[in-house]
Amino acid sequence: MAPLRTPEERQARREQSRQLETRIATVLRTGVISAAVLLTVAQPWIVFQDRAHRAHHLSVGDALRRLPELDPRAVAAVGVLIIVATPILQLLTSAVLFWRKHDRLYVGLTLMVCVIIAIGALLTGGGH
């Protein structure tokens, strides 16, 4: 990006930065609110469900498989997955927004973070 010379250019860039912040905040907020709604619905349902059901110590993956039965644990599992997916969306949204702003440096840095995380997950996950 070229250096800024006039107050108008600086103001325009500040506005661009505000838009970037607003959009990333919207992505985060959407993820958080969606997850919170699902968990708020599911948690009391889990607590007050039949005790025999609650004896199961299900993983998130196992719980998800119960989604067709409308098991509250499956609803909670969807909420948990939304939480974990939110930073992924946060990164991808950042990369797209930086790209639209022609900010190649930060497009590169954001994608670099994505690649490093993917390598880390593959190496660690593959090692076990």
Added chain:
Amino acid sequence: MIICLDIWSAEPELHYSARMVNFTPGFEVAILLGAVIAGLLGALLGLGGGTFIIPMLTALGVDIRHAIAVSIVAVIATSCGAASSYVRDGLANIRIGIFLCVATTTGALFGAGLNGVLPVRALYLIFAGVLGWSGIIMFRKRGRSADRLEPAEDAPGGRLRLAGRFYDPSLGRERRYVPSRPGLGFGLMVGAGTVSGLLGIGSGGLKVPAMDLAMDLPIKVSTATSNFMIGITGLASALVYLERGQVLISLVSPIALGVLAGATLGTRLLPRLSGATIRACFVVVLALIVAQMLYQGLT
């Protein structure tokens, strides 16, 4: 006790048994309330909350393997809950966060690769010393005037354009800042990430002092940007733990709900508190982390 917040470290020493706690409604309410406190402190101090969640769960009889896996998801929940407000309010600096995430993720990957090569106990002790020293310096800076940090209007923040501004309700005015020594901050974050990867410890306790001391950022920006980063850096571990089936839905559901509520409270509290108060709280929690590290190193 092994704390493990954003890691690609080797598997910590697990003391796994088939014993699991009984999920009574009382137990679930207890962990929900504990998670609210963890989320509040995590959002306020940029720590993620795993420092509090793992000891709480293991004290309640939960196996450490499940406690660690659940805490990773809780850290991401705290991060998302806090960052959604901090980014909107301009407290979290996205460019600084992305720039430093390159360092922490690279360091964590490097540290995971080094696992088994370096003496872990000695690293715990060395790192306890480094964090203890950071805590002392942060404590000494608690009375620092906010005015000393103000740069000129429209300072660009160098080629990386890391300068920022935010409205500080505790001062009743807008504050501007330009990070000092971003190269040093980046280097420290690589080191912090490496130690995280090696030891499987959380990095909020490392990120905030690095931003506060090396980059001379306002403490509120440091904790808010740390919150922005910890969700991203915790991702790889969370994906691995989910794939392994270690994240139990009966544990993670109340805890995620609790930390989201706590993080929301924390984000409302942070802007109103003075920098000195936040710094003092952070130093107290840092002292607890140092104690945990010393315990790890000496036992």
